[in-house]
Amino acid sequence: MTQAPDRPLRVAVIGSGPAGVYASDLLSKSDAVADGDLEVSIDIFDRYPAPFGLIRYGVAPDHPRIKGIITSLHKIMENPAIRFFGNVEYGTDITLAELQERYDAVIFATGAYYDASLHIPGVDLDGSYGAADFVAWYDGHPDVSREWPLEAREIAVLGNGNVALDVARVLSKHADDLLVTEIPDNVYEGFKKSPVTDVHIFGRRGPAQMKFTPLELRELAKSRDVDIVLYDEDFEFDEASRAAIESNNQIKAMIKTLDKWREEQKENPGTASRRLHLHFLQSPAEIVGDENGKVRAIRMERNELDGAGGIRPTGETIEYSVQAVYRAIGYFGSELPEVGYDKLRGVIPNQEGRVLDDTESPIPGLYATGWIKRGPVGLIGSTKSDALETITHLIEDHSFSASDAEPEHVNEFLDAKGVRFTTWDGWHTLDEHERSLGEAATDAAGQPRKRVKVVPREDMVNISRGE
Numbered sequence: 001m002t003q004a005p006d007r008p009l010r011v012a013v014i015g016s017g018p019a020g021v022y023a024s025d026l027l028s029k030s031d032a033v034a035d036g037d038l039e040v041s042i043d044i045f046d047r048y049p050a051p052f053g054l055i056r057y058g059v060a061p062d063h064p065r066i067k068g069i070i071t072s073l074h075k076i077m078e079n080p081a082i083r084f085f086g087n088v089e090y091g092t093d094i095t096l097a098e099l100q101e102r103y104d105a106v107i108f109a110t111g112a113y114y115d116a117s118l119h120i121p122g123v124d125l126d127g128s129y130g131a132a133d134f135v136a137w138y139d140g141h142p143d144v145s146r147e148w149p150l151e152a153r154e155i156a157v158l159g160n161g162n163v164a165l166d167v168a169r170v171l172s173k174h175a176d177d178l179l180v181t182e183i184p185d186n187v188y189e190g191f192k193k194s195p196v197t198d199v200h201i202f203g204r205r206g207p208a209q210m211k212f213t214p215l216e217l218r219e220l221a222k223s224r225d226v227d228i229v230l231y232d233e234d235f236e237f238d239e240a241s242r243a244a245i246e247s248n249n250q251i252k253a254m255i256k257t258l259d260k261w262r263e264e265q266k267e268n269p270g271t272a273s274r275r276l277h278l279h280f281l282q283s284p285a286e287i288v289g290d291e292n293g294k295v296r297a298i299r300m301e302r303n304e305l306d307g308a309g310g311i312r313p314t315g316e317t318i319e320y321s322v323q324a325v326y327r328a329i330g331y332f333g334s335e336l337p338e339v340g341y342d343k344l345r346g347v348i349p350n351q352e353g354r355v356l357d358d359t360e361s362p363i364p365g366l367y368a369t370g371w372i373k374r375g376p377v378g379l380i381g382s383t384k385s386d387a388l389e390t391i392t393h394l395i396e397d398h399s400f401s402a403s404d405a406e407p408e409h410v411n412e413f414l415d416a417k418g419v420r421f422t423t424w425d426g427w428h429t430l431d432e433h434e435r436s437l438g439e440a441a442t443d444a445a446g447q448p449r450k451r452v453k454v455v456p457r458e459d460m461v462n463i464s465r466g467e
Contacts, residue, residue: 008041008081009398010407012103014090014336016046017053018073018380019370020109023387025076032395041407042082043103045094048142049087049422049460050430051077053111057139058132060166061181062173063219069380077424083407085414086422087461091337093419102410104402105365105394108339108348108355112331112371116346118158122287123327127152127295131159131167131328138170138191140184142457147186150194152323156298158284159328160203161211167326169219172199172226172276176444182434182451200277200320202300205311207234207258207280208241213379214253220276221261227270230262234280240309281305285317287325297321331376339366345375353390354397365401367394426464430454433463 011027013020024042032038050056052070059066077084088094090110099106115130122128127149136144157168170178175191183191203210210217220228235258237245245252258278281303288297302316333346340349340356348368349356355366369390370383378386414421422430438449454460461467 007400008039009105009400010103010402011040011042011105011107011394012099013042013044013107013109014046015053015109015111015370015372016044016048016051016084016086017109017111017370018055018069018383019111019372019387020044020046020053020107021051021073021076022384023107023109023369023391024082025079026384026387026391027394028079028081030391030395038395038398040081043085043407043410044077044082045085045088045090047087047089049426049457049464051084051086051424051427054113057141058113058135059139060135060170061139061183062170062178063166065215084422084424084427085410086426086464087457088414088419088421093414093417093421096338098413100365100402102402102413103365104398104400105367107367107369107390107394108336108372109368109370110333110336110372112333112346112376114332114334115327116330116332116376118284118327118329120284120286122289122295125287125289125295126293127324128287129324129326131157131163131326132331134167134326135163138183138187140182140187140453140455142455142460146184146455148190150190150196152295153195154198154320154322154324155196155200156320156322156325157199157201157328158325159330160201160205160209160280161328161330162213162216163331164201164203164328165212165216165220167328168199168201168276169223171196171326172274173223174225174274177224179443179449180447182438182449182453184453184455186455196274198275198277200279200322202279202282202284202298204283204303205280206237206241206305207255208237208244208251209309210251210254212254214250214257217254217257223276225272226274226276227272228261228265229270229275229277230258230265231277231279232262234278235259235262236305238305238307240307241305244309281311282318283313288319295323295325298325331371333372333376336372347375348372353386353393362397364397364399420461420465422461422464426466429466430460430464 115132137148282300285301286299290296299319302314303311306312335341350368354362369387434451437452441449
């Protein structure tokens with residue numbers, strides 16, 4: 001390991017979501033830094049004017065405990081060894097070659113923002129939506145339309161993960177109950193007009209193979225004036241399912257919750273104005289359209305447990321009347337300029353975080369972490385351990401190669417290119433502005449709101465830059 005005590009190791013991180021921030025934190029607190037053998041200077045670049053990635057633009061607004069992750073990320077970003085450059089598009093505002101001229105290493109932490117594909121007839125009908133697009137809308141993403149067609153009375157949500165539950169829960173909630181969150185005004189107005197009465201969540205597998213968490217499941221029961229509807233035919237367990245329930249405390253807790261709801265449903269049939277239906281062992285076969293090309297139904301194929309922990313189709317189909325379908329079957333990473341891309345997995349080809357070239361050899365100084373490294377699986381704990389692996393290799397490999405390593409030169413470079421970048425101080429300004437908007441507004445109980453998000457990109461940039 002070569003040493004260059006006369007200057008810090010300069011590292012650029014592309015993406016300011018949890019993956020990028022945790023990688024920066026681990027690098028800045030590594031043993032080499034703590035022992036005084038290494039000094040680091042880290043610049044995090046993000047295409048959005050505000051930091052935190054999917055935590056800001058991919059988590060349901062009614063999840064304050066999950067939003068609390070921002071608090072820990074915020075503390076990390078206060079580290080003077082870490083700088084933030086927002087509103088900077090990798091590949092356009094700054095290229096890989098330009099980064100390599102200024103940094104000794106580059107870490108890609110761009111995540112996975114787009115919906116995984118679903119290949120069934122009717123998927124392109126009017127009223128068939130990707131969950132990621134919908135989540136971006138209700139989270140106030142600056143690059144999506146501020147309008148969303150909430151016109152359906154009956155809705156299908158495909159998927160049995162946390163995103164599916166988020167989407168279904170938010171769709172079934174009354175707009176006034178979302179005012180305690182940070183949703184923008186246009187999102188509140190959209191939900192206020194929604195005529196929804198029934199939201200159906202469909203999962204391919206049985207209850208013992210659920211992919212969401214107990215917390216997400218319990219959240220469903222907290223919505224006002226929304227009944228949960230379950231179906232007894234979904235709760236016939238095979239030997240593998242029973243074994244999964246007994247061996248996994250998380251699954252056992254969720255089955256216990258579902259059983260409790262089933263008993264309550266029998267004793268006290270719901271009278272709420274909205275219903276949230278949980279269906280298991282059904283796979284989407286076709287989205288059915290009307291003569292105008294709009295969704296009018298979804299055709300599901302019934303599955304059965306195969307005794308070995310899997311499922312098999314029965315050939316039986318069931319048609320449900322719905323006017324909208326939301327596909328929450330997973331995220332997918334997008335291709336980045338000037339680096340390789342695995343089209344099947346939606347990741348940058350890498351070996352334990354070292355980015356590979358076409359010959360599967362590591363490219364010196366290039367690394368990946370998070371979902372763009374391993375695919376869109378795992379929660380925050382996985383992201384931390386994933387970042388540790390990447391940072392360990394970066395420190396093993398590190399060399400001082402950038403010809404121009406002065407931090408101030410990055411500001412001058414972006415200014416010269418006309419990039420209206422935002423900074424960490426600018427985020428503080430935007431944060432305070434959004435909180436002040438919340439204090440000036442009230443929720444359904446007449447209490448001040450904690451925050452109201454600013455949505456237009458130009459407004460975010462202007463506020464952050466004091467312009």
